[in-house]
Amino acid sequence: MTPEIKRxxxxxxxxxxxxxxxxxxxxxxxxxxxNANVVKExxxxxxxxxxxxxxxxxxxxxxxxxxxxxxxxxxxHNPTISCNDCRLSSLCLPLGFTRSELTEIDEMIxxxxxxxxxxxxxxxxxxxxHIYVIRSGCIKTAILTPQxxxxxxxxxxxxxxxxxxxxDNEHYSNSATALDTTSVCKIPFDQIEVLATQLPSLQRHMFxxxxxxxxxxxxxxxxxxxxxxxxxxxxxxxxxxxRFQRQNLSATRWTLPMSRxxxxxxxxxxxxxxxxxxxxxxxxxxxxxxxxxITINNIDHLQAAANMQDM
Amino acid sequence: MTPEIKRxxxxxxxxxxxxxxxxxxxxxxxxxxxNANVVKExxxxxxxxxxxxxxxxxxxxxxxxxxxxxxxxxxxHNPTISCNDCRLSSLCLPLGFTRSELTEIDEMIxxxxxxxxxxxxxxxxxxxxHIYVIRSGCIKTAILTPQxxxxxxxxxxxxxxxxxxxxDNEHYSNSATALDTTSVCKIPFDQIEVLATQLPSLQRHMFxxxxxxxxxxxxxxxxxxxxxxxxxxxxxxxxxxxRFQRQNLSATRWTLPMSRxxxxxxxxxxxxxxxxxxxxxxxxxxxxxxxxxITINNIDHLQAAANMQDM
DNA sequence: CGCCTTCTTGATTTTTTTCAACACGAGTGG
DNA sequence: CCACTCGTGTTGAAAAAAATCAAGAAGGCG
Numbered sequence: 200m201t202p203e204i205k206r207x208x209x210x211x212x213x214x215x216x217x218x219x220x221x222x223x224x225x226x227x228x229x230x231x232x233x234n235a236n237v238v239k240e241x242x243x244x245x246x247x248x249x250x251x252x253x254x255x256x257x258x259x260x261x262x263x264x265x266x267x268x269x270x271x272x273x274x275x276h277n278p279t280i281s282c283n284d285c286r287l288s289s290l291c292l293p294l295g296f297t298r299s300e301l302t303e304i305d306e307m308i309x310x311x312x313x314x315x316x317x318x319x320x321x322x323x324x325x326x327x328x329h330i331y332v333i334r335s336g337c338i339k340t341a342i343l344t345p346q347x348x349x350x351x352x353x354x355x356x357x358x359x360x361x362x363x364x365x366x367d368n369e370h371y372s373n374s375a376t377a378l379d380t381t382s383v384c385k386i387p388f389d390q391i392e393v394l395a396t397q398l399p400s401l402q403r404h405m406f407x408x409x410x411x412x413x414x415x416x417x418x419x420x421x422x423x424x425x426x427x428x429x430x431x432x433x434x435x436x437x438x439x440x441x442r443f444q445r446q447n448l449s450a451t452r453w454t455l456p457m458s459r460x461x462x463x464x465x466x467x468x469x470x471x472x473x474x475x476x477x478x479x480x481x482x483x484x485x486x487x488x489x490x491x492x493i494t495i496n497n498i499d500h501l502q503a504a505a506n507m508q509d510m
Numbered sequence: 511m512t513p514e515i516k517r518x519x520x521x522x523x524x525x526x527x528x529x530x531x532x533x534x535x536x537x538x539x540x541x542x543x544x545n546a547n548v549v550k551e552x553x554x555x556x557x558x559x560x561x562x563x564x565x566x567x568x569x570x571x572x573x574x575x576x577x578x579x580x581x582x583x584x585x586x587h588n589p590t591i592s593c594n595d596c597r598l599s600s601l602c603l604p605l606g607f608t609r610s611e612l613t614e615i616d617e618m619i620x621x622x623x624x625x626x627x628x629x630x631x632x633x634x635x636x637x638x639x640h641i642y643v644i645r646s647g648c649i650k651t652a653i654l655t656p657q658x659x660x661x662x663x664x665x666x667x668x669x670x671x672x673x674x675x676x677x678d679n680e681h682y683s684n685s686a687t688a689l690d691t692t693s694v695c696k697i698p699f700d701q702i703e704v705l706a707t708q709l710p711s712l713q714r715h716m717f718x719x720x721x722x723x724x725x726x727x728x729x730x731x732x733x734x735x736x737x738x739x740x741x742x743x744x745x746x747x748x749x750x751x752x753r754f755q756r757q758n759l760s761a762t763r764w765t766l767p768m769s770r771x772x773x774x775x776x777x778x779x780x781x782x783x784x785x786x787x788x789x790x791x792x793x794x795x796x797x798x799x800x801x802x803x804i805t806i807n808n809i810d811h812l813q814a815a816a817n818m819q820d821m
Numbered sequence: 822c823g824c825c826t827t828c829t830t831g832a833t834t835t836t837t838t839t840c841a842a843c844a845c846g847a848g849t850g851g
Numbered sequence: 852c853c854a855c856t857c858g859t860g861t862t863g864a865a866a867a868a869a870a871t872c873a874a875g876a877a878g879g880c881g
Contacts, residue, residue, distance in 0.1 A: 344732065363721055365721070367718050367721040372728070392710065402713065406677050407677055409674075409677075410674055410677035413674060413723050414675050416727035416728060417675065417683070420663055420730055420734060421655070421661055423731060423734040424661055425778075428868080459828060464735075467735040467736075468737075468869080471869085474828060475869095477828095477829090478829075478830080506655070506656055506657055737869080737870080769858095771859080779838095780839080781859090782860095782862085783836090783837060785860060785861055788860095801859090
């Protein structure tokens with residue numbers, strides 16, 4: 200590990216105190232981080248393992264750390280943090296709760312599982328009992344077709360809530376799989392229901408997040424309806440950029456959480472088509488790509504390409 | 511009007527008494543109805559106009575009437591029918607309500623607007639105040655793209671509930687337009703919220719129907735993800751067939767509620783592609799088509815084509 | 822070092838769109 | 852009653868786009 204990277208990491212880890220008032224980071228990835236230098240140590244933050252990979256490039260490690268740092272004020276993946284201290288609570292819970300109401304909710308969310316890349320949170324037709332809030336990392340949800348193929352229905356980032364598709368018939372209609380080291384809050388839905396009858400603002404909040412999921416699914420349908428591969432991918436990149444920005448991450452420089460295969464599956468294209476569009480956009484200087492690290496150089500062009508006439 | 515058709519119509523209209531116990535119809539369209547004979551009269555049922563067209567073929571009129579008859583026990587489009595008597599109440603409301611609770615809900619749903627073909631129920635960015643239950647007819651919902659194009663997000667049939675996309679940011683994100691003579695129940699959402707805190711089963715029901723909408727949107731994404739036009743259209747026809755069957759209509763013989771253009775828009779194809787697939791399916795004897803009247807001759811082939819390998 | 826997964830690139834084939842013409846019925850007006 | 856137009860749907864030929872098939876590059880990992 201180069202001294203430069205070590206210095207930044209130490210600084211980051213040091214600022215990760217479990218305090219609700221810790222200032223929010225706005226971090227850009229410096230070009231100094233290199234893929235050449237490989238870190239073989241386990242990386243711990245406040246005693247929690249955030250990377251189990253045996254070898255990881257400095258650049259990727261740096262990405263991982265600042266990603267976790269900027270999505271939560273306190274220790275990423277730390278299962279002991281309460282809703283009172285959680286930076287995501289504004290997304291997760293309605294505003295205006297009293298301290299005692301918050302504590303009541305905190306009591307309800309006892310479990311905050313830590314998933315490693317590839318771990319399955321729930322499977323299609325598992326009994327529906329919980330909804331989950333993503334605290335860090337990334338989750339993909341997918342439906343199994345009658346032919347046994349997996350069709351990805353969404354990618355979920357910190358602050359997003361998943362599992363609500365299971366309310367209808369008591370079983371999840373999707374499966375949920377971690378694309379990276381991911382921590383989630385596991386919330387028992389029956390307790391939500393009871394609490395929601397007592398706290399109208401919680402009931403309203405539940406309606407709101409479900410409505411938001413409906414709108415977001417329809418936005419996805421909109422992207423899939425664009426018939427040009429380039430338009431789909433550009434629209435997806437813009438949507439991802441906006442979501443990172445909402446997490447106070449850079450809007451123009453980030454790492455794709457998913458593989459080309461997952462992306463192609465989600466967008467209804469083949470891997471080859473995705474790869475070709477990426478190459479084309481890179482040749483046009485619209486984006487720079489290094490494996491899954493994306494830099495957006497020309498957001499206007501991306502926007503124009505996403506909106507291209509397609510019916 | 512031929513005597514044969516007149517006889518059937520009189521029989522149908524006669525059985526349309528406003529009684530909750532009226533038996534449900536299971537009706538097939540007889541081949542005798544002809545497109546040649548044109549009805550130029552207004553058609554009334556229990557004093558409510560169900561067709562305003564100046565000229566309509568017997569066949570289409572017959573379709574219209576039995577469609578309305580079989581979706582409701584009582585007078586179609588009749589705004590005075592109460593939830594107590596509505597045949598759709600099992601879809602619309604949770605089971606196990608007491609008579610007084612039902613009356614309370616009935617009180618809340620005072621308005622049951624009647625829409626003619628092309629009428630707009632609400633527009634994108636209208637203030638969200640109501641959700642709507644389709645009682646008869648068909649509604650399409652659509653999102654306006656930044657370029658001003660309309661992208662259809664769904665088709666809704668009797669028993670379906672629309673407008674829940676508006677909860678999130680106080681404004682509808684879709685517009686809703688009638689594709690046919692359509693009646694809806696207009697339900698004030700703020701009153702739903704108040705009532706739902708008092709009646710846990712109503713709260714649960716709201717969560718359920720929103721969850722169902724999420725699942726249904728994801729099913730649509732699944733159809734759009736199939737990259738072959740034939741697979742998309744076959745999957746859509748099967749889905750429509752199932753929905754008609756759920757309304758106790760024939761699963762194999764019905765009328766497309768939407769134009770080729772709307773269908774193409776919804777499926778992310780061009781009008782020409784839709785037309786070509788229809789022609790191909792007709793040549794293969796899989797379906798018969800007469801304008802918008804569809805007869806499914808070979809459901810297995812349709813199923814196989816819908817499931818065709820496409821990734 | 823070699824195996825495996827992921828990603829890229831090229832050549833070919835299939836599919837769909839696009840452009841253009843035409844058919845048909847409904848509604849209109851002479 | 853008949854020509855006319857308009858909206859809707861069909862069909863054909865050419866062009867564009869994406870899938871498919873095939874091969875190879877790069878990096879993680881044992």
